[in-house]
Amino acid sequence: MNQNRTTEMNPxxxxxxxxxxxxxxxxxxxxxxxLLFWLLCFLVQDIKSIKGPQYSVIEEQHVDRSxxxxxxxxEKQIAELDRKINNRKEEQSVVGDTSQNLQRTINxxxxxxxLSIQKDITLxxxxxxxxxxxxxxxxxxQKKYQEVNASISQLMTEKRKLADEKRAVxxxxxxxxxxxxxxxxxxxxxxRLKLAGIQLLILLPLLAAGVILVIKKRGSIxxxxxxxxxGATLLKVAxxxxxxxxxxYIKYIFxxxxxxxxxxxxxxxxxxxxxxxxxWLRKQYREAYEQFLCxxxxxxxxxxxxKFLYWTRxxxxxxxxxxxxxxxxxxxxCPSCGTTLFEKCPSCQNIxxxxxxHCQHCGAEKQV
Numbered sequence: 001m002n003q004n005r006t007t008e009m010n011p012x013x014x015x016x017x018x019x020x021x022x023x024x025x026x027x028x029x030x031x032x033x034x035l036l037f038w039l040l041c042f043l044v045q046d047i048k049s050i051k052g053p054q055y056s057v058i059e060e061q062h063v064d065r066s067x068x069x070x071x072x073x074x075e076k077q078i079a080e081l082d083r084k085i086n087n088r089k090e091e092q093s094v095v096g097d098t099s100q101n102l103q104r105t106i107n108x109x110x111x112x113x114x115l116s117i118q119k120d121i122t123l124x125x126x127x128x129x130x131x132x133x134x135x136x137x138x139x140x141x142q143k144k145y146q147e148v149n150a151s152i153s154q155l156m157t158e159k160r161k162l163a164d165e166k167r168a169v170x171x172x173x174x175x176x177x178x179x180x181x182x183x184x185x186x187x188x189x190x191x192r193l194k195l196a197g198i199q200l201l202i203l204l205p206l207l208a209a210g211v212i213l214v215i216k217k218r219g220s221i222x223x224x225x226x227x228x229x230x231g232a233t234l235l236k237v238a239x240x241x242x243x244x245x246x247x248x249y250i251k252y253i254f255x256x257x258x259x260x261x262x263x264x265x266x267x268x269x270x271x272x273x274x275x276x277x278x279x280w281l282r283k284q285y286r287e288a289y290e291q292f293l294c295x296x297x298x299x300x301x302x303x304x305x306x307k308f309l310y311w312t313r314x315x316x317x318x319x320x321x322x323x324x325x326x327x328x329x330x331x332x333x334c335p336s337c338g339t340t341l342f343e344k345c346p347s348c349q350n351i352x353x354x355x356x357x358h359c360q361h362c363g364a365e366k367q368v
Contacts, residue, residue, distance in 0.1 A: 050194075053191060299337065
């Protein structure tokens with residue numbers, strides 16, 4: 001009868017299961033939280049796809065269209081002049097190289113003519129023709145170089161005029177665009193607040209539902225599901241707040257949440273000490289009995305072979321037990337606080353722990 005009673009499991013005591021099951025539970029809880037967070041990201045991304053104000057539409061309402069077209073036309077004309085100026089400069093470079101080559105040729109022919117005069121030698125007719133032809137080509141090249149140079153100067157003058165006109169047009173456009181930019185910033189800010197409001201309008205009720213589930217299902221076997229849901233939603237809410245609200249507001253929100261959390265934890269631990277629950281008391285009593293200390297005042301429980309020894313929580317495992325063992329068991333009361341620590345079991349008449357719910361011999365339960 002006693003053996004069957006000891007093998008029965010207390011319905012209030014939940015089995016922990018093998019370590020592999022506990023590890024798998026934690027792992028899949030994390031995976032579930034990641035998948036839920038991913039789903040919330042898709043939801044938020046769809047909300048972000050709502051189109052906001054278009055700057056081009058707002059600009060058309062404030063900016064003179066003909067003035068904007070004139071600015072574009074001037075920009076194209078200036079770009080065309082830059083292209084022509086670059087082409088002329090390339091042509092000028094070619095003409096300049098040709099003139100330099102002709103000048104070297106003429107210098108050589110003149111040097112030959114000077115030497116022939118010094119030596120009283122008549123210069124060949126072909127060389128004289130080459131000298132005359134080279135001089136004609138050189139003069140023509142110099143004339144063309146001057147023409148190209150004048151063309152470049154004219155193009156540069158036209159470019160300066162167009163650039164001055166473009167600068168004046170852009171100044172007028174900047175004055176007209178200023179109210180358009182202000183209007184666009186105002187509408188963009190309103191649109192961002194609208195997106196943030198829609199996202200929080202969806203996420204905050206989900207977060208509240210997650211918190212309620214965590215509180216209500218705290219002792220349930222399905223509590224990891226609610227934890228994963230609440231954790232993923234809380235992280236997404238924090239990211240949305242960080243994205244849409246200025247940093248100067250976020251610090252107050254963050255500190256407010258921390259103050260609430262710390263205050264709630266402080267109240268929880270104060271109430272735990274002042275009004276402990278049965279589960280926490282059982283854990284406290286069990287740990288005290290394991291270290292042979294009174295669960296109420298932590299005075300050493302000196303029974304059996306530990307009757308004349310001294311130890312603390314840190315030195316319990318360093319105490320050397322005497323060789324003589326006293327196996328006798330008898331009721332025991334803490335001499336410091338008067339709490340009954342060991343008593344006779346009403347069911348089997350053996351000595352049992354007074355502050356633990358079950359007898360170690362027969363398994364009989366008592367209200368602690």
